[in-house]
Amino acid sequence: MKGIRLLKVEHLTKVYEGGTVALEDVSFEVPDGEFLAIIGLSGSGKSTLLRCINRLIEPTEGRITWDGVDITAAPQEELRRIRRRIGMVFQHFNLVHRSKVLTNVLQGSLGYVNPALSIINKFPKEQVRRAYEQLDRVGLRDQAPKRADELSGGQQQRVGVARAMMQNPQIVLADEPVASLDPVLAHSIMQYLEVINRDDDVTVLCSLHFLDLVHRYADRAIALKDGHLVFEGPPNEIDDEKFKEIYGKEAERVG
Amino acid sequence: MAEPTPTKSKRPFGRSVLILLAIFAGVVVYAYGFSVTDVDLSQIRSETRREQLTRVMRALARPELVTYERVETNTDTPFYMPCPPGGFTPPEVDPFSRHITVDPACTEPGGTITVHGENFSPNARVTVYLVPPSGDLELTLKSGLIADDTGSFTVTVDTRERPSDQPQTIRVKTREPIGSIFKPVTVESIDPNTGATVVVRSPRISKAALDTWDKIIETVFLALLATTLGVLIAVPMSFLAARNLMKDITTPLIKLGLQLVAAPVGVAVGVIAARWAQDISGLLTDSVLLVLLGLILLPGLIVLALRWAFPAVELEPPTLGLRISRGLVLFVAAVASIVVLFLSASLLQRFGDWVAPRLGAFEFLGAFSTTIGDILAAIITVIAALAGAGVLVNLAGKLASWMRNHLPDAITRPLAVPLVGLAFALVAVIIGQGIDWLYQIGDPVKIIWVPAAVGAAFGMFLAIRAYKREVVNIGLTVYYMARTTFNAIRSIEPLVMVIVFVVWVGIGPFAGSLALALHTIAALAKLYSEQVESILPGPVEAVQATGATRLQTVVYAVIPQIVPPYISFTLYRWDINVRMSTIIGFAGGGGIGFLLQQNIRLLNYQAASVNMLAIAIVVASMDYLSSRIREKIV
Numbered sequence: 001m002k003g004i005r006l007l008k009v010e011h012l013t014k015v016y017e018g019g020t021v022a023l024e025d026v027s028f029e030v031p032d033g034e035f036l037a038i039i040g041l042s043g044s045g046k047s048t049l050l051r052c053i054n055r056l057i058e059p060t061e062g063r064i065t066w067d068g069v070d071i072t073a074a075p076q077e078e079l080r081r082i083r084r085r086i087g088m089v090f091q092h093f094n095l096v097h098r099s100k101v102l103t104n105v106l107q108g109s110l111g112y113v114n115p116a117l118s119i120i121n122k123f124p125k126e127q128v129r130r131a132y133e134q135l136d137r138v139g140l141r142d143q144a145p146k147r148a149d150e151l152s153g154g155q156q157q158r159v160g161v162a163r164a165m166m167q168n169p170q171i172v173l174a175d176e177p178v179a180s181l182d183p184v185l186a187h188s189i190m191q192y193l194e195v196i197n198r199d200d201d202v203t204v205l206c207s208l209h210f211l212d213l214v215h216r217y218a219d220r221a222i223a224l225k226d227g228h229l230v231f232e233g234p235p236n237e238i239d240d241e242k243f244k245e246i247y248g249k250e251a252e253r254v255g
Numbered sequence: 256m257a258e259p260t261p262t263k264s265k266r267p268f269g270r271s272v273l274i275l276l277a278i279f280a281g282v283v284v285y286a287y288g289f290s291v292t293d294v295d296l297s298q299i300r301s302e303t304r305r306e307q308l309t310r311v312m313r314a315l316a317r318p319e320l321v322t323y324e325r326v327e328t329n330t331d332t333p334f335y336m337p338c339p340p341g342g343f344t345p346p347e348v349d350p351f352s353r354h355i356t357v358d359p360a361c362t363e364p365g366g367t368i369t370v371h372g373e374n375f376s377p378n379a380r381v382t383v384y385l386v387p388p389s390g391d392l393e394l395t396l397k398s399g400l401i402a403d404d405t406g407s408f409t410v411t412v413d414t415r416e417r418p419s420d421q422p423q424t425i426r427v428k429t430r431e432p433i434g435s436i437f438k439p440v441t442v443e444s445i446d447p448n449t450g451a452t453v454v455v456r457s458p459r460i461s462k463a464a465l466d467t468w469d470k471i472i473e474t475v476f477l478a479l480l481a482t483t484l485g486v487l488i489a490v491p492m493s494f495l496a497a498r499n500l501m502k503d504i505t506t507p508l509i510k511l512g513l514q515l516v517a518a519p520v521g522v523a524v525g526v527i528a529a530r531w532a533q534d535i536s537g538l539l540t541d542s543v544l545l546v547l548l549g550l551i552l553l554p555g556l557i558v559l560a561l562r563w564a565f566p567a568v569e570l571e572p573p574t575l576g577l578r579i580s581r582g583l584v585l586f587v588a589a590v591a592s593i594v595v596l597f598l599s600a601s602l603l604q605r606f607g608d609w610v611a612p613r614l615g616a617f618e619f620l621g622a623f624s625t626t627i628g629d630i631l632a633a634i635i636t637v638i639a640a641l642a643g644a645g646v647l648v649n650l651a652g653k654l655a656s657w658m659r660n661h662l663p664d665a666i667t668r669p670l671a672v673p674l675v676g677l678a679f680a681l682v683a684v685i686i687g688q689g690i691d692w693l694y695q696i697g698d699p700v701k702i703i704w705v706p707a708a709v710g711a712a713f714g715m716f717l718a719i720r721a722y723k724r725e726v727v728n729i730g731l732t733v734y735y736m737a738r739t740t741f742n743a744i745r746s747i748e749p750l751v752m753v754i755v756f757v758v759w760v761g762i763g764p765f766a767g768s769l770a771l772a773l774h775t776i777a778a779l780a781k782l783y784s785e786q787v788e789s790i791l792p793g794p795v796e797a798v799q800a801t802g803a804t805r806l807q808t809v810v811y812a813v814i815p816q817i818v819p820p821y822i823s824f825t826l827y828r829w830d831i832n833v834r835m836s837t838i839i840g841f842a843g844g845g846g847i848g849f850l851l852q853q854n855i856r857l858l859n860y861q862a863a864s865v866n867m868l869a870i871a872i873v874v875a876s877m878d879y880l881s882s883r884i885r886e887k888i889v
């Protein structure tokens with residue numbers, strides 16, 4: 001995977017059905033292999049932005065291109081092919097509780113395998129082997145046969161990461177992946193993302209609440225405020241003034 | 256509430272007027288209700304009604320579970336006619352055993368006497384005879400007499416002109432049940448049909464009980480079949496009626512037009528393919544060996560074809576040439592699959608016919624095989640038609656995508672308008688055919704051209720309306736159609752539905768099963784779909800984000816979440832179906848209800864009581880069973 005590919009967001013606007021403008025004219029670029037943090041207050045549009053990239057939410061206006069391919073214009077079939085290279089990790093893990101851990105990880109291969117066979121829960125041996133490998137990476141191989149809801153929050157999020165890795169992604173979108181975890185667990189999950197970013201050369205877009213995490217893990221950060229892009233640059237450029245601009249006058253800096 | 260003070264005193268008055276009016280309206284409503292429901296307490300107080308009620312309630316309280324063989328017993332007392340000189344004193348009687356007394360103990364020939372009996376069976380039917388001294392003649396004095404609840408009776412009768420100075424006999428005959436549940440006896444009895452003497456037990460299980468057993472089994476299986484069939488169809492249907500799954504399904508106008516046109520063509524292709532397959536399998540079915548050979552070889556070939564056409568992992572989009580050859584191979588595989596279905600149907604039928612006479616009591620297993628083969632053969636054409644429609648709709652979708660990607664908007668968009676018009680015209684013509692079938696109009700202008708024109712106009716109107724957005728929300732349309740259909744079907748009680756099915760398939764449990772199944776489909780599809788609507792959206796989103804297809808998303812993110820509520824609703828419906836199946840027979844749907852209705856019509860309340868008892872036991876035990884299963888599983 002050589003050569004600089006770009007994820008390009010151009011003039012992205014999202015207006016929800018009720019009329020809420022969640023994003024307005026947001027443009028930025030993410031070069032291949034970058035770890036980009038997305039910060040902003042609650043309700044500033046971080047989740048909306050990430051979901052527009054793999055079109056879990058349809059953008060109202062604007063274009064998102066990746067390596068020259070227009071994601072926003074892709075028809076269903078092509079969209080599936082694009083989605084399978086974009087892993088996603090969620091704040092609330094979004095595992096299928098009643099399914100086995102292994103099945104949850106195998107879901108990451110659904111975009112690749114024979115649809116007819118996967119319907120009857122038959123996966124190629126190669127994919128099952130890879131699923132165990134991903135579980136191994138997050139240290140949960142022996143939990144494979146358990147039901148997903150029997151795991152702790154931190155373990156569930158590691159399964160979430162393994163599921164995303166199962167897709168063999170070139171981009172990982174992480175929507176506040178550590179917001180429901182304690183600080184120690186938070187770091188362990190962030191470290192998995194860091195490894196993925198560094199060793200597998202995966203572009204990571206990660207929305208975060210804590211600036212120390214941003215400083216510690218991100219190459220670059222963008223900040224949203226009320227759906228507008230208000231900052232773009234390396235994390236250490238977020239000084240007190242920028243901070244107040246992003247989080248409002250009243251905000252106190254923690255961490 | 257914003258302007259408090261000025262109107263304050265007025266409002267309570269207005270309100271009390273309103274309340275008075277409301278009370279008055281309520282009185283009127285209930286008065287009218289009483290009058291239309293014939294509330295009439297004089298009926299309740301009427302003496303004859305009370306007697307009837309008592310009789311029926313007592314019969315109901317004595318379910319005729321066993322029947323006693325009855326034997327004729329005589330109770331005699333000596334009697335003089337005319338009185339002997341010096342009069343006649345009848346023998347002493349034991350007040351605690353069965354006896355009769357005659358008053359007066361002797362009379363002039365043809366005189367009137369009063370016969371009094373005690374300690375007979377309650378409500379026993381007795382006949383009073385005069386037996387002259389020779390002892391070989393019984394002259395009926397009174398028949399059809401019924402003893403009271405304590406087994407006593409008193410009757411005043413005229414004797415006959417049969418003077419004799421010898422003692423005569425007054426005889427009371429009664430048919431008495433013999434044996435008891437704790438001490439059954441065997442007796443000889445004459446079979447009323449053949450006249451032959453048979454040995455029977457008394458008491459024995461009554462005919463009512465045996466019939467009830469037969470019918471209650473029928474009832475439970477009726478409920479089972481209806482529930483199974485209903486669940487099998489309701490599960491896939493429920494996804495169509497779930498808003499959260501359907502609302503995002505949109506389709507470009509041109510795709511919709513092409514697909515709507517393709518669907519009937521696909522049905523035709525499917526039917527033709529099924530004919531071919533039937534012809535091909537017709538060549539093989541003469542010989543069992545060929546059938547078996549076909550059943551072994553063809554599936555292998557089909558699997559190979561599928562393996563080739565759907566590789567396990569596909570990284571690059573296939574080329575057009577590859578796609579076309581895949582399509583051809585799949586078509587051949589499809590025809591081969593239909594052949595396999597026909598062969599299986601034939602094999603099942605043959606096997607059933609062959610094995611049934613050899614199974615003795617388990618003959619029904621053979622008949623089952625034959626019937627399943629029959630059903631399979633009957634639905635193959637339907638399956639093929641649906642599959643054909645599915646394939647062609649899919650191809651039309653591909654064609655539409657290709658057109659949208661390769662042709663300029665200026666061509667595809669306007670093209671959609673006549674296409675959708677054509678599609679709606681087709682649909683309208685099909686509806687026209689249905690109307691013609693019902694009302695026998697027979698005029699081609701009215702049943703083809705007018706609907707076609709109206710459909711085309713309507714379709715084009717819709718297309719032009721959707722022109723700007725270019726996509727239509729087909730998912731929501733299907734959702735609303737499914738919802739409406741389910742609500743309409745649900746509102747018709749199975750007891751009413753069964754009337755139509757009785758006409759179609761005849762009186763009996765089959766009609767009942769179909770009616771209950773149809774209602775089950777509609778009711779469960781609605782309940783199920785509400786469960787689908789309440790699942791967590793997160794996992795669905797997550798699976799979608801991996802690039803899964805819609806079907807994969809349903810299988811991996813939706814189904815695991817709905818298993819527990821689906822099971823619990825299925826059990827709930829099973830309870831309802833057991834209840835319904837006990838009365839669906841009232842409308843000809845088979846099961847115990849049929850028997851119950853008959854017994855009530857014939858005023859045979861003791862038998863009806865057995866039926867009700869069985870219903871109560873079955874309903875209660877099934878309730879218990881399903882609640883236990885629910886506890887275990889959910």
Ligand SMILES: Nc1ncnc2c1ncn2[C@@H]1O[C@H](COP(=O)(O)OP(=O)(O)OP(=O)(O)O)[C@@H](O)[C@H]1O
Pocket residue numbers: 016017018020021022040041042043044045046047048049
């Ligand atoms: N499905 C929806 N329908 C309507 N409005 C929505 C929807 N989802 C989000 N919004 C609105 O869009 C805006 C942006 O929401 P979004 O979830 O993207 O914010 P966020 O930055 O992710 O917030 P948080 O940090 O709390 O997750 C908010 O005002 C929210 O109320």
Ligand SMILES: [Mg+2]
Pocket residue numbers: 046047048175176
């Ligand atoms: Mg969010």
